[in-house]
Amino acid sequence: MERQIVHIREELCNGCGVCVAPCAEGAIEMVNGKARVVREELCDGAGFCIGVCPTGALTIETREAPAFDEHAAERKMAERGAMYIEQTCHVCHVGEESRVLLPCRSSGQSLWVCTRCLPQLIHG
Numbered sequence: 001m002e003r004q005i006v007h008i009r010e011e012l013c014n015g016c017g018v019c020v021a022p023c024a025e026g027a028i029e030m031v032n033g034k035a036r037v038v039r040e041e042l043c044d045g046a047g048f049c050i051g052v053c054p055t056g057a058l059t060i061e062t063r064e065a066p067a068f069d070e071h072a073a074e075r076k077m078a079e080r081g082a083m084y085i086e087q088t089c090h091v092c093h094v095g096e097e098s099r100v101l102l103p104c105r106s107s108g109q110s111l112w113v114c115t116r117c118l119p120q121l122i123h124g
C-alpha cells in the first residue's frame with residue numbers, strides 16, 4: 001500500500017540516537033551508528049521523531065510500504081519496556097514535566113507545543 005512513513009537521510013544522521021525514544025512503536029533503532037527504520041510495519045508515519053532530530057535527517061515521505069501493524073507495535077513496546085526522554089515545547093522550551101504538551105505540524109515538521117504557547121500559535 002502507498003502511505004506515509006519516516007525517511008532517514010543517512011548522510012545527515014550524526015548517530016546521536018535522540019530519535020529512538022520518541023518512536024513509541026520501536027520502529028527506529030541504531031544500526032552501526034546510524035538511525036534506521038528497522039521494521040517498516042512498526043512506523044505509523046506520525047512523525048514525532050522528526051521534531052527531535054538536530055540535523056534534519058528525518059522526514060516523512062509517501063511511498064509503497066507495509067501497512068502499520070498496531071499489534072506488532074504493541075508487542076515491540078512491551079518487549080523493550082519504557083524509554084523516556086522528556087520532550088519540550090518548541091516555542092518556549094518548557095518540558096512536559098512542567099506543562100502539558102500537544103503535537104503540532106509546521107513547515108513539514110512534527111513539533112511539540114505547550115498549552116501556554118498554543119494560543120499564540122493559533123491567534124498570532
Ligand code: SF4
Pocket residue numbers: 008012013014015016017018019020034035052053054055056057058
Ligand atoms: S535524531 Fe537525527 S541525527 Fe540523531 S540518530 Fe536520529 S536521525 Fe540521526
